Amino acid sequence: MFIRMVSMGVHADHSDVFAKAYDDNVIAALRHQPGCSFASLLQNIRDTKDCISLTIWESKEETDQYEKSGVFKKLVESLRTFYEESDEFELKLTDDLSIEYTPIQKDPTLKQFDDSDTQKEYIKKFNVTPYAVKIITLTVQNDKLQEFQDIFDSKVIPRFKEQKGFIHIILLRKNNEFNIISFWDETIDLDDSPGGQNLSTLTRSIFNLLPASVQWQVSHKASRSSFATTEEISASVYRCLTGEWFSK
Secondary structure (H helix, E strand, O other): OEEEEEEEEEOHHHHHHHHHHHHHHHHHHHOOOOOEEEEEEEEEOOOOOEEEEEEEEOOHHHHHHHHHOOHHHHHHHHOHHHEOOOOOEEEEEOOOOOEEEEEOOOOOEEEEEEHHHHOOOOOOOOOOOOOEEEEEEEEEOHHHHHHHHHHHHHHHHHHHHOOOOEEEEEEEEEOOEEEEEEEEOOOOEOOOOOOOOEHHHHHHHHHOOOOOOEEEEOOOOOOOOOEEOHHHOOOEEEEEEEEEEOOO
């Protein structure tokens, strides 16, 4: 299986309209795209401008064909009016020799993973449309990769499965970077209310299971390359605005 995550910065006050446009354009197109099994639009619960189009595919070859066909580019452009403009401006000299400031377009960014990189198939079809998705990104020392994966299988997955509201978990790897993507139903506490079954508490408990070779990337800091200490663990939680499994 193969997974693609397209990150987009969108206008925060356009969530409902954006979700409908995603349904009408992206899901409608991917429903008939060879190899595409699942598509969903996720919105960060803390930073509502931060959205992700998460899609699951049967193979990398089919995603390559999707790219080459021009369909991906067409779908990106179909949502262009919703993208947030960059803070950067391009200077242009007009025909009348006046200076014109034009905002630079902020294009979506793509990350893609082949689950064969972990030598296990963590991606499978789950029957519930996810209400929430938690994405944890971390790096592991090269000589500890197998140790991390063994601990993930033997200790981390069971800890997730103990939690009320848990649906499914995916482990993705590219070189020494891992992404843990978990899916949750509406019974999970997203807002960290006192005494709630919340995802922040779960994240901290998981950290204690992992070897010291693991570094957690700080997802809510200005610098995406910085790393967290035990006290600074941070991960992104997204609401699923819309999603669909495609029967083939």
